[in-house]
Structure formats: C-alpha cells, structure tokens
Amino acid sequence: MPTCQQCGRQWTWQQTLRRTFTLGNKMKCPHCNQNQYISATARKRLAIFNFIGPFMIISGIASNSMIVGLGIGVVLFALAIIMYPYLVRLANHEESLW
Numbered sequence: 001m002p003t004c005q006q007c008g009r010q011w012t013w014q015q016t017l018r019r020t021f022t023l024g025n026k027m028k029c030p031h032c033n034q035n036q037y038i039s040a041t042a043r044k045r046l047a048i049f050n051f052i053g054p055f056m057i058i059s060g061i062a063s064n065s066m067i068v069g070l071g072i073g074v075v076l077f078a079l080a081i082i083m084y085p086y087l088v089r090l091a092n093h094e095e096s097l098w
C-alpha cells in the first residue's frame with residue numbers, strides 16, 4: 001500500500017483507489033492534504049494493465065467465443081482493481097518516465 005512521502009502515513013486500499021479516479025496525476029493525501037504523485041517506477045509497473053483490453057480480444061478470438069473473451073476481461077479487470085493499490089508508490093513531485 002502506498003505511503004505518503006510528506007507525512008509518512010500509509011494510505012488504505014480504499015483511499016488509494018478513490019484517489020486514483022481523480023483527474024490528472026495529482027492525488028491529495030487523506031492525512032496531511034499535501035499533493036502526491038504516482039512515482040515513475042510505479043507508473044511503469046502499472047502500465048501492464050493496459051494489456052487487459054488486447055488480451056481480452058486475443059483470448060476471445062483464440063477461443064472463438066466473445067463470451068470467453070469478455071469473461072477473461074472481466075476477471076482481469078477485477079484483479080487489476082484489487083491489485084492496483086498494492087502497486088502504487090508515491091512521490092512528492094511528478095517524476096518523468098524517461
């Protein structure tokens with residue numbers, strides 16, 4: 001679970017997920033109200049979730065069934081939502097990916 005780099009307190013799973021759905025890269029810490037950003041390393045790690053869509057289409061084609069593709073997609077999406085807060089790491093400023 002992510003730890004605020006300003007106050008050092010840990011965010012809960014629910015707090016992390018709720019803050020993820022805000023627009024932009026800035027997230028306010030629920031404890032100290034300071035802006036936090038997802039670290040570059042964590043963003044690279046989280047990029048794996050972008051493959052859920054294509055994987056869903058490929059498994060749908062491979063199994064020749066849209067239902068199987070959709071089913072796999074739903075399961076992967078649920079897993080991504082559950083796992084996401086565990087993979088997030090915070091930084092005090094916006095880090096460049098390169």
Ligand SMILES: [Zn+2]
Nearest residue numbers: 004007029032
């Ligand atoms: Zn904080």
